[in-house]
Amino acid sequence: MSSRPDSGRVIPLPLASHHSASRSSITCKYRCGNACQHEAPNTSGNAYFGDIVEAVLSRRGALKATGALALTVGGAAALSSGTAAAAPQPGPARGAVPGTDFAPVAPNTQDAVVVADGYQQGVVIRWGDPVVEDAPEFDFANQSAAAQEKQFGYNNDFAELIALDRTGAESLLVCNHEYTTEEHMFLGYDENNPTEEQAKIAWAAHGLSVVMVKRQDDGSLKPAPSRYNRRITLSTPFELRGPATGSDLLKTSVDPTGTTAFGTQNNCAGSLTPWGTILSGEENFNQYFANADAVTDPVAKERLGRYGLKGLASTRKWERFDKRWDIAQEPNEVNRFGWIVEIDPHDPSSTPVKHTALGRFKHEGAAVKIADDGRVVAYSGDDERFDYIYKFVSNGKVKSGTSALARRHNMTLLDDGTLYVAKFTGNSPAGEIDGTGKLPSDGKFDGIGEWIPLASGKESFVPGFTAEEVYVFTRLAADAVGATKMDRPEDIQPNPVNGKVYCALTNNSNRGSDGNAAPDEANPRIGNKHGHVLEVDDDTTGTRFGWNLLLVCGDPNDPGTYFGGFDKTKVSPISCPDNVAFDRHGNLWISTDGNALDSNDGLFAVPVEGPERGFVKQFLTVPNGAETCGPVVRDKLVTVSVQHPGEVDGASADSPASHWPDGGTSQPRPSVVAIWREDGGEIGRS
Template identity: 70%
Template sequence: MTSHPGGRSAVTCEYRCGNACAHPAPNTSDNEYFGDVAKDVLSRRGALKAGAVMAAAAGGFAALSGTAAAAEPAGVEAAGRGRPARKVPGTDFDKVPPNTNDAVTIPPGYDQRIVIRWGDPVVPGAPKFDFAKQTAAAQEKQFGYNNDFVGLIPQDPLGLRSLLVANHEYTTETHMFPADQYDKNNPTEEQVRIAWAAHGLSVVQVTRDLLRGGLHVVPSRYNRRITLNTPFEVRGPAAGSQYLKTSADPTGRRILGTQNNCAGSVTPWGTVLSGEENVNQYFGHAGEVTDPVVAARLKRYGFSGAESTRKWERFDKRWDVRAEPNETNRFGWVVEIDPNDPNSTPIKHTHLGRFKHEAAAVKIARDGRVVAYSGDDERFEYIYKYVSNGKYKPGKSAHARRHNSALLDDGTLYVGRFTGDSPAGEIDGSGRLPSDGEFDGVGEWIPLAAGNKSFVDGFTAEEVYVFTRLAADKVMPTKMDRPEDIEPNPVNGRVYVALTNNSDRGKAGKAGVDEANPRNINRNGHVLEFEEIGDATSTKFAWRLLLVCGDPKEADTYFGGFDKNLVSPISCPDNVAFDPHGNLWISTDGNALGSHDGLFSVPVTGPERGYVKQFLSVPVGAETCGPVVTDNVVLVAVQHPGENADSSANPTSHWPDGGNSQPRPSIVSVWRKGAWGLPGRIGIR
């Protein structure tokens, strides 16, 4: 099967993102802010002298970083062959080597167990899964397809009972149905309705199995499916907008369903935020829209072409852009669900802007305001931040959850601009480090809108929220290399961004390199770390690249200054998470180095900063998603196993059930043997 850029298969590219990599990047704005500034920056020292804010930022970052010397990191045996002399808590495991096993491969001394797989029962009355005899009614009650984000919400102090929440990003109909039953050019209405039911989210209660280990799904009043048929409440300043009204919803305040839910986060108040990402691929006939203003807006969001891949528009006009052009504007938001209230109505938050959200993650500022970070996952798109006006109310009661959720509907939306501190000539696209030894600099948050006030010339506030990409283009933010998951570190307070890749960087007619995106034809991606100057509500920050991913043997890779001879190869960082010690954990998507995707740990402070170690790898054709790392268990969502085959006729993977079974996207739990029943013992030690 031919692979597309990175390690993805053509099938994954078609069904997950609508072949985004095969189409021109939607951002064609003339926005080269960084390049213009960089020409005037003569040296790092000169940049630091340019202003007190920049000097303070760089000094503070350096003091907190704990970066090891590049020659021989402290704490590593002098010979450079052994394991670190001092074990970093949470990362003391034997590295899993790169491999192509059709299995979840874990270190010695660990065990694993499937938590839940596509088609398993979620709500009462769900029938046993039957690959050859699926129905929409059954799928409405069963675990959905292609699990991505995983969130775990403890229900007791020891985490013996928790609510597990999973996103179901997309459907791959050629693999969901027997090959002799599914005609991609003529799907049946029932097959389409099955796909609608397989999208969305699942909530299940899980318990720790103290005898066998792992997590076990149990029947519960909390168990719930959210699908493309579930009503959502529209909240925030764009609720009721003229751009959200349709014939089915003339109020613009009630939307059916959520789709292409990629990553997400658990909020401090115990709800889940989920990002709607590649929603453009589900709509048909966008290329036939003749109104030039509407057509330009559709193009900026990647809506194009005639019939869609899935042909949904044949069975419901809301997927036909000609019939309901505003329906496209009703997706691409951050959504919030309350797992602790199974009767609650999910929310779409318009104040966080509309674009291809990978996720949104929340941090509470020192003054109590809520700060939410989000990336727009496409080539040359931007990083955003939202700051609330109101203040967080501690606690997870129903009242506190409602109060804190409302904070996401009244604040200010910003977009990020990154400025490097090295001479322009040293950022040449090769990935070679500049003379100061790091890719780093400062940045600013540019306001876009606050409530009903727009800060962008030519845009109303309503237009800023609904057409955020177009508004952001006007203020010249930095074009990034696919900003995906963004998460604040609960231990050191810094924020980490996975920038997956960008094979178009530096090509003719495309944006060139800058210090925050320093490689041309960036196939392996990088991880960015930034720290707000003063407080999370600040409009200034300092940044640096923690990792420049790829083969450690290559000159264009960097691992926080750590000895490259000791690290695991890593490519295409996607989701990020933290363990209780503040170590960064990275899951990958589309490994361009020839081995399977996996989960990796990285200390971010101290002498082992940048020491990348692979903890597990996933099966044939799969992607690693949704990592959760707790004291007792590691969870990963194994997405699209076997999707490097053309169809279900000849599966290339038989995970998780083995034998001749069809592959099924699933969530797997991993734990250290002998430590499962001991509260407070770290599952990954």
């Protein structure tokens, strides 16, 4: 039964005090290795806008300086300052834009998935549910690695539905399994003395799942046995492809050729390619490896440090059971993670691929756009404080269709092309970016940008770096060319309707503090705990782009927030944008991670064009301690991944803080949830 605690217009929360996002310490510990408690790995002295823009530049002057690049960001209405024209009158916050016509969910802290009025919800699949044939039923108290290899993995993040028929009655659900939280997985877990079986269960709980799902008469989705069903784990062979394949930097004792990696881990966001495959990003891989401090070679130490590899024993102690996790014994194993991987869900016997041409960093994900000339462009963000935004442009051209022949050809496109990193310039005087989030005099945060080439094939464009070094140590190469330090660039997706590219920048509490990079027009707030959403008008295969900030997130009562120029008294509070998706109308849907406004995380819809541009509305919230991940928005169905429910400080498997989704005294289980209209109608339509 759908539920919502309040009706009518959204009442913004009180202004929050200055503190970091609300992610619990246990989530920080197991997902990213407490990245925010350590100095950011990027200690380069890259310039920021205060250094670059010394003269007062008008927007027109900035455009002339780049060859009169035209910025067409949402038309004249979108570029106007102040309240958008024809904004709805005060009252119930229901938008007229197709796809966003629903009464918003109010902020809350319920231990439940709370959805908009008129909508139903149901769990599709949970951690431990059967995936492949002969998978046993889940038994929390008696887990085994053999069982987990056949069951749905832990902490589902990115998800996608690939329709197998015109009606979408049958689809393939593909999910990432980002990380494991052993203290919540095992009763009586001893973090100082994990068992080998517990480690092997965790290896099997990472990776991806492919599961057939069928639409039921009531609108829900249910898993079904299928030849497509598949688990990919930390033991699955992957083909290393692209210009770094066979590099000495990728060779190990198990793989002396540097051509086959085993497994994928910390897979965060992803995307469906136009040819029907899945791209998935390997993110916080550094935390799994031990004994970085045992390395004495200064070059090797610099490379490890730039990727956040420090310390001796790892959190999970996997190095006790397999030397691959010990840098002192296998110094190159760590270099085999941090890539974009591609899997073909249509062929369960296919070997997944790691694409070295897209560079190695903490990929949130990658998303592809086809250029007018048939080449493909892949956008990706490096999810770390003060790291960068990248794109890759292929040399080859796409073959249309999703046949096996087309898929095989198109999966080679990401192995040959040019890798770029982004440099942003604002068009406002530096003095107008004061770190509060106050808009500059032209009424918007916007400017121009340049894609700086790093490498293409075997050719490096970065002095002092070979091409192999650019691909394997991409962060260091990007440092060297002066890329712009961003506030945790996460999911980046092209909008299939207006062609622009949207990036969630989740937060950066260190912006402007302790000698860190000062605010700039693309990252305009000191101690940015709420994040923002970037809109890019890219020339796709070229090296120039225009940009603006669609949203500067936070409490609408805070003068340092911005909602595309829309009336802030009508919008839902939003904090820490993470994943982005689009409906067929071109509306942007945003899931959040670490809401710093004393409410549970949620899923939000916002038009990006017209008079309701910036009208943010909350569609759902997830349970206590959970994060909203991997939104999929179809005409009559929305799915979200509910990751790490119950991960709050002081909780554990022995003392759970949530009993979602099964209720009673059950353990919380990460799950995928489907939402549909009670009357069977379209999402967000009257």
